[in-house]
Amino acid sequence: MKCPKCGFENPEGTLFCQECDWRVDYPYTPEKKRNPAVFSGLAVLLGIVTVLCAFVVGEGFAAAGIGAVGMVLSGYAIGVPRHVECDNKQLYTALAGLGIALNVVGFMYGLVLAVS
Ligand SMILES: [Zn+2]
Incomplete structure (x- = not known):
């Protein structure tokens, strides 16, 4: 289970990323950058x-x-x-x-x- 937010490779069956606590089954869209x-x-x-x-x-x-x-x-x-x-x-x-x-x-x- 690769975390969509930080890219950390979590063990199979992980729900929350061990690195950043993102829900790995949720798609991650980076915040729009304001210039x-x-x-x-x-x-x-x-x-x-x-x-x-x-x-x-x-x-x-x-x-x-x-x-x-x-x-x-x-x-x-x-x-x-x-x-x-x-x-x-x-x-x-x-x-x-x-x-x-x-x-x-x-x-x-x-x-x-x-x-x-
Ligand atoms: Zn993560």
Whole structure:
């Protein structure tokens, strides 16, 4: 009985893998890998769009709206590198942090524009 999760060769008749406790008669599908580069990149990209909307275009409502989405996404993105196996964890965390900063600044200024 080869374990579908870890590949350990268990003796015949084993129900739970002796190596990782997986039920050997259950198929194993590895958790979908999230790519922190994608999330961090999106966080920064949205942040840049938000800041551009607020400071360059002067669209307060757009900046506040995109900034709100960007803040949520960046907040999520900053946690992704911690939960996946990847290189450059610090870089992606820093990028997501930058995304948060840009989105917050753009969002706040967008709100000021929208109400004035
Ligand atoms: Zn196993």
